[in-house]
Amino acid sequence: MPFNSLNYLLFLPIVYLVFHFAPERARWVVLIVASLFFYAFLEVPYLLAVLLLVALTSYGFGIWLDRARSARARRALLWGGVAANVTILVAMKYLPFLSENLRALAALLALDSQIQPVRAFVAIGVSYYVFQAISYLIDIYLELEKPERHLGYFALYLSFFPKMLQGPIERAGDLLPQLKKPYRFDYDNVRYGLLLFLLGLFKKVVLADRLGLYVDAVYNDVHSFTGLPLVLATYAYALQIYLDFSGYTDMALGAARLFDIKLTQNFNQPYLATSVADFWRRWHISFSRWILDYIFKPLQMQWRNWKNWGSAAALVAAFLVSGIWHGASWGFVVWGGLHGLYMAGSVFYRPYQKKLHKALGLEKTRLLRCWQVLVTFHLVCFAWIFFRTSTLADAVYVIRHFAVGAPPTSLTSLKVAIKPLFMSTGFGEFKVLLAAAFVLLIMNQLLCGLRSGSASLSAIPGYRRWISYYLLAVGVVFFGMYNSASSFIYLQF
């Protein structure tokens, strides 16, 4: 049941009303039944079995870990629990990729391969709740958390429907206490939740999907384009993926607010980052925290005697895992590897960077900040090429044909250069895009205090609130794109 479907718009209020009027002790039952129904709606019966398997395995290992006394037994149980989760994830997501590459390797070495091609499973949501389960076990091992004894609450921690399919990837210590605390109706909370939900829907159906028209026109057939359209489609993709994923996240956070639950904020203006490391503090925050805490830091500490080389190697390894997590394809591996290399490079470059800025008299200037934002954005865009193209060959084609043709020197030549981009969609959609982007800027101004929690919705004058509601509602109703094929980009991971 996608968040941008009519089914969900019926499902959410019904669940909310039942939850609201249910007695306190039955509320978790309402949420878990709703979450399982939501998952079953994908009509892939084995997914429910996978969820149950992950829940039971991690629940069991969590309790055994807590009971074990010797350090050796605890370590063995941690590795057992993590291995069980990783095995489930690999079986669901990576077998076709592994068998395909092993067969290719066997063919390359002229070996007689008996490896059969493997059919891919639908694995929606699995990467997200498996990562949550692993974080739960590690936190118990590190004695940061106690295991959850109530299987119902534990299953709900993994499967709470607003965040099950695409995160945020929640820590047990953040979400479980909220699921267990008594529900309190707060008008401001509900109102803010609905506004966030509407804003997220606006980002998705008015902006992201419309940008997708231009991106798809180029990226689904890259070999028909050269020069400026490739550059502009890459910028458009950077915006599309941000609006798509942050739109989804707003809808998830908004829906959870109805149930008096605050999920982790996944985004903080990522394209204003001044370095790639800063980008990862602002983009998909719940995921980057996971990668940092459970992959990067342990590896960095393990390799601490190699000094900078140890940190650099840990960064590359952590971001390769990050790439593979997104899916079984070489494009994601290269994307993750590039981010790892960017940051590994900065480990060595950093000491000189400060001196260089000082020598140029640019330290803490606005010019330097703008330059850093621009460079970071382009490094991130370059990596997005591998994320978006279907094959590595397509990505290489895009990179090699960015600079083909003379740069446009007049308005007429610019029009000619970008005309292929508008062939299938025309300029009408582009005008809607500009208007919607303007609305979004207004909304950002309005919501910046609300997001940080420093202001409440009631503090905003009524007329401004209502103008916002109407702008978003008109956008969603009249300019939303409701194509059944348009799912959220991050759903596939």
Added chain:
Amino acid sequence: MELQEKLNEIFCQVFDDDDIRILPEMTANDVEGWDSLSHVNLIVAIESRFGIDFSQKELLTFKDVGDLLNCIRGKIAS
């Protein structure tokens, strides 16, 4: 010299700032330049200065300077 003073010296060296005055309740947010990359230099400097070895679990659970001090104290005593 007291343990906290010795540790303070290491902080000043690693973060290249003689004005740092550490307190048990201080965290990475209170010291300029204390991020995940410089943290590893701090740990390596502490290990070599006191001739101790931290375990992975200890390294991943330090929350503030106080945790670090207690752990070093425990290791030196044993």
